[in-house]
Amino acid sequence: MTSIQVEIQLIAALVAMACAIPGTFLVLRKMAMISDAISHSILPGIVLGFFITQDLNSPLLILLAALTGVITVVMVEFIQKTGLVKADTAIGLVFPALFSIGVILIAKNANDVHLDIDAVLLGELAFAPFDRLEVGGTDIGPKSLWVIGTILLISISLLILFFKELKLSTFDKGLAATLGFSPMILHYGLMTVSSVTIVGAFDAVGAVLVVALVIAPAATAYLLTNDLKKMLVLACLFGVFSAIAGYWMANLLDASIAGSMTTVLGILFFLVYLFAPQQGVFSVYFRERQQRKEVSLLVFLLHLQNHSDSKERHVNHLQDHINWQKVQARTVLDLAKRNNLIQISNQIASLTPKGEEFTQEALRYITTNKETAIEELKTKFFLFRG
Amino acid sequence: MELSDFFTNYTLRTITLGTTVLGAICGMLGSFAVLRKQSLLGDAISHASLPGIALAFILTGVKDANLILIGALISGLIGTFWIKGIVRRTRLKSDTALGLILSLFFGFGMLLLTFIQKMPNANQAGLDKYLFGQAATLVEQDVWVMATVTGVSLIVLLLFWKELKLLLFDADYTKTLGFNTKFLDILITSFIVLAIVMGLQTVGVVLMSAMLLAPAAAARQWTNSLGTMIILASIFGAFSGVFGTAISASQDNLSTGPVIVLVAAGFVLISFVFSPSRGILFRELRFRQNRKELHLKKTLTFMYRIVKNHDDITHPHAIRILNNFQGFTKKTLTKLEEQELIKIAGNEWSMTHKGYDQASTMYNELGKSHD
Numbered sequence: 170m171t172s173i174q175v176e177i178q179l180i181a182a183l184v185a186m187a188c189a190i191p192g193t194f195l196v197l198r199k200m201a202m203i204s205d206a207i208s209h210s211i212l213p214g215i216v217l218g219f220f221i222t223q224d225l226n227s228p229l230l231i232l233l234a235a236l237t238g239v240i241t242v243v244m245v246e247f248i249q250k251t252g253l254v255k256a257d258t259a260i261g262l263v264f265p266a267l268f269s270i271g272v273i274l275i276a277k278n279a280n281d282v283h284l285d286i287d288a289v290l291l292g293e294l295a296f297a298p299f300d301r302l303e304v305g306g307t308d309i310g311p312k313s314l315w316v317i318g319t320i321l322l323i324s325i326s327l328l329i330l331f332f333k334e335l336k337l338s339t340f341d342k343g344l345a346a347t348l349g350f351s352p353m354i355l356h357y358g359l360m361t362v363s364s365v366t367i368v369g370a371f372d373a374v375g376a377v378l379v380v381a382l383v384i385a386p387a388a389t390a391y392l393l394t395n396d397l398k399k400m401l402v403l404a405c406l407f408g409v410f411s412a413i414a415g416y417w418m419a420n421l422l423d424a425s426i427a428g429s430m431t432t433v434l435g436i437l438f439f440l441v442y443l444f445a446p447q448q449g450v451f452s453v454y455f456r457e458r459q460q461r462k463e464v465s466l467l468v469f470l471l472h473l474q475n476h477s478d479s480k481e482r483h484v485n486h487l488q489d490h491i492n493w494q495k496v497q498a499r500t501v502l503d504l505a506k507r508n509n510l511i512q513i514s515n516q517i518a519s520l521t522p523k524g525e526e527f528t529q530e531a532l533r534y535i536t537t538n539k540e541t542a543i544e545e546l547k548t549k550f551f552l553f554r555g
Numbered sequence: 556m557e558l559s560d561f562f563t564n565y566t567l568r569t570i571t572l573g574t575t576v577l578g579a580i581c582g583m584l585g586s587f588a589v590l591r592k593q594s595l596l597g598d599a600i601s602h603a604s605l606p607g608i609a610l611a612f613i614l615t616g617v618k619d620a621n622l623i624l625i626g627a628l629i630s631g632l633i634g635t636f637w638i639k640g641i642v643r644r645t646r647l648k649s650d651t652a653l654g655l656i657l658s659l660f661f662g663f664g665m666l667l668l669t670f671i672q673k674m675p676n677a678n679q680a681g682l683d684k685y686l687f688g689q690a691a692t693l694v695e696q697d698v699w700v701m702a703t704v705t706g707v708s709l710i711v712l713l714l715f716w717k718e719l720k721l722l723l724f725d726a727d728y729t730k731t732l733g734f735n736t737k738f739l740d741i742l743i744t745s746f747i748v749l750a751i752v753m754g755l756q757t758v759g760v761v762l763m764s765a766m767l768l769a770p771a772a773a774a775r776q777w778t779n780s781l782g783t784m785i786i787l788a789s790i791f792g793a794f795s796g797v798f799g800t801a802i803s804a805s806q807d808n809l810s811t812g813p814v815i816v817l818v819a820a821g822f823v824l825i826s827f828v829f830s831p832s833r834g835i836l837f838r839e840l841r842f843r844q845n846r847k848e849l850h851l852k853k854t855l856t857f858m859y860r861i862v863k864n865h866d867d868i869t870h871p872h873a874i875r876i877l878n879n880f881q882g883f884t885k886k887t888l889t890k891l892e893e894q895e896l897i898k899i900a901g902n903e904w905s906m907t908h909k910g911y912d913q914a915s916t917m918y919n920e921l922g923k924s925h926d
Contacts, residue, residue, distance in 0.1 A: 196647075196651050199648045199650055199651070200650065201648075201650045201651040201653070201654040201655075202595055202650045202653060202654050204654065205595075205598070205654055205657065205658075209761075248827075251827070251835060253772075253775075253776060253827055253833055253835075254589070254772050254775065255589070255592050255594065257592060257593075257594045257595045257650075258589055258594040258768055258772050260594075260595060261594040261595050261597070261598060261764055261765065261768045262765070262768055262769060262772055262820065262823055265761075265762050265764060265765030265769075265816050265820070266765065266816060266817060266820035268761065268762065268813075269762060269765075269812075269813035269814070269816045269817050269820075270813075270817070272687065272810065272812075272813045273809060273810075273813050273814070273817075276808050276809065276810055276813075277808055277809070290665065290686060290761070291665055291669070376761075377602065377657075377658055377661045377662070377665075377761070378658060378661070378662050378665070380654055380657065380658035381655075381658030381659055381661075381662050383654075384651060384654040384655050384658060385655055385658065385659060387651075388647055388651050388655050391646070391647065391651075392645060392646075392647070419666075422666070422670055423670070423673045424666050424667075424669040424670040424673070425665055425666055425668075425669035427662065427665070428662050428663070428664075428665035428666030428667075428668075428669055429666050430662070431658060431659055431661070431662020431663065431665070431666070432659075432662055432663045432666050434659060434662070435659035435660075435662065435663055438655065438659065442641070442645065448645050448646060450640075450644050450645075453644055453645075
């Protein structure tokens with residue numbers, strides 16, 4: 170690895186971490202699309218800032234562009250407050266207009282601006298190490314490394330300082346307000362940090378892919394944990410992983426680094442979406458199937474308890490009486506037998522003492538209507554789950 | 556550029572026709588997206604179609620506009636249904652799902668585009684145009700395709716008019732009546748995806764969502780009827796297309812897509828401010844009017860309380876005694892005098908019989924509402 174390669178990966182990793190931190194809160198606050206709006210509408214701010222400073226990494230430009238981002242949020246909220254259109258339409262109206270202004274500004278001044286449309290969408294991560302920062306004649310590394318490093322440092326320290334306030338206002342706005350933490354200040358604080366981060370990352374990965382870095386790691390982490398701290402750590406890890414893996418994939422395919430970082434994030438999300446232990450598609454599918462089978466079992470046991478008549482309790486009768494498919498009837502029967510809840514003699518099913526006890530308790534729980542109780546009951550009685 | 560160019564210049568005429576038809580269809584179908592609270596779905600779909608564009612080129616190796624549109628359509632549909640899957644199956648909310656699919660698909664698409672750039676047979680110069688659109692590349696055939704799609708969606712819309720209308724405003728009721736809401740949902744979503752894909756060549760992936768939203772959001776301000784809204788939205792969309800094309804053609808270096816979006820945004824702004832029933836301007840005026848009337852009534856009731864203890868209700872009082880009463884200004888007094896509710900003579904005012912009657916009814920009603 171050359172030092173340039175190391176620097177690119179370092180910048181990418183820092184950008185990903187800086188994005189993942191506000192991203193976690195945006196995802197939890199159901200405001201993920203605001204990051205899309207901000208990332209598009211900072212474009213006119215960046216272009217105007219560039220006219221003034223002629224330097225993409227100047228702090229003034231970052232502040233100007235971040236200001237545009239905050240203004241976008243204010244505009245969106247103003248339109249939402251008028252009640253003229255629904256909340257999501259307000260977002261969808263504001264940012265394309267601002268983005269269009271940015272695109273037109275770039276196109277009209279194409280000759281004297283060192284900014285082009287490709288860079289807006291993709292960023293120029295590959296060229297980032299060539300813009301060096303020099304202090305007193307000595308080279309201290311790429312400018313964008315310092316910029317994004319500073320932003321990351323600020324947002325981490327803000328996170329540590331205001332962690333409990335942020336946590337509280339994210340999960341219970343009302344309680345936060347009654348305890349005296351102003352939700353307004355936290356909201357706009359978060360928006361400002363998001364804007365600054367997105368502007369800092371914009372240079373590296375472009376307008377649309379910033380959104381991926383903000384949302385995807387947080388969303389992936391949210392499918393894996395219920396703990397805010399773990400979610401933050403996981404989101405950062407996913408971001409860093411995508412930065413490094415994405416860099417090497419881009420190297421291999423000779424394609425855009427930002428594009429392949431996003432693709433890595435996409436693959437990660439897809440895997441977690443399918444295989445996450447609690448929230449994944451497969452585990453949800455199996456859990457639902459298990460619950461469906463166990464409900465059938467319960468219905469069947471209650472049916473047995475209700476009928477002393479041997480005709481009603483005949484194995485074949487199950488199929489037409491409770492209208493079960495043959496396969497399902499057999500699996501339910503098997504499950505009941507394996508759990509020692511019924512015994513079958515001459516094709517007639519009857520409850521064992523354990524089965525009697527179970528249905529009694531189950532009935533009591535059903536009539537008192539406590540949802541969790543039935544799960545406790547299942548763990549108490551079932552050796553084998555559905 | 557002269558106005559007559561629109562009729563004589565073949566290219567310009569084709570482009571203008573294309574953007575007009577596009578604006579109309581977007582307005583029509585966008586109304587559904589806006590009313591169903593799926594405004595941002597358009598944004599996600601248009602971004603999600605990018606990998607389809609690139610893959611269609613990689614797999615076939617030819618740059619055929621129709622093939623590319625089919626690729627875009629397929630990947631847009633996959634994106635849409637994945638969004639629905641994420642919202643249904645996991646605890647992620649719809650905004651996260653939208654943002655995820657939007658950015659992940661787009662990122663993958665960009666990866667493919669940059670990959671194509673490095674391919675040996677890279678005549679990909681045409682694929683870039685799908686990012687911001689290039690109306691200049693529209694040919695007559697494209698306009699025909701757009702017109703056909705518009706016609707088909709119009710027919711479908713009319714065929715399923717009452718079902719779709721019901722679905723928009725009360726989905727649960729639609730279901731209980733026995734209509735297949737899943738089918739209707741897929742139908743309308745597919746047409747929205749189709750409209751977006753049609754617009755990619757002209758307006759581009761990034762700005763397509765605004766084409767869908769803006770005309771519909773503007774039209775919503777002027778009417779409460781779905782039919783009128785759809786017609787208005789189509790008209791706004793068509794005019795955005797015409798004006799946008801005209802403005803961008805009149806200057807160098809102005810891409811059509813962003814200009815069309817800005818014109819549409821202008822329509823929205825005007826509608827937000829000047830719509831008579833919902834607009835901000837008239838609402839503010841109504842507020843002021845109401846506040847003024849309230850001040851008048853308050854002043855009159857206050858006077859009534861002074862007057863009612865006197866035998867002669869027209870007995871004059873000094874204006875000075877109103878001074879510690881809020882809402883009283885010289886203006887309100889003159890207003891009241893104009894309405895012949897009071898009389899003013901020098902530094903004194905007196906109530907007329909008309910004013911007394913009006914004030915007493917008002918006072919009594921006020922008292923009642925407190926009980």
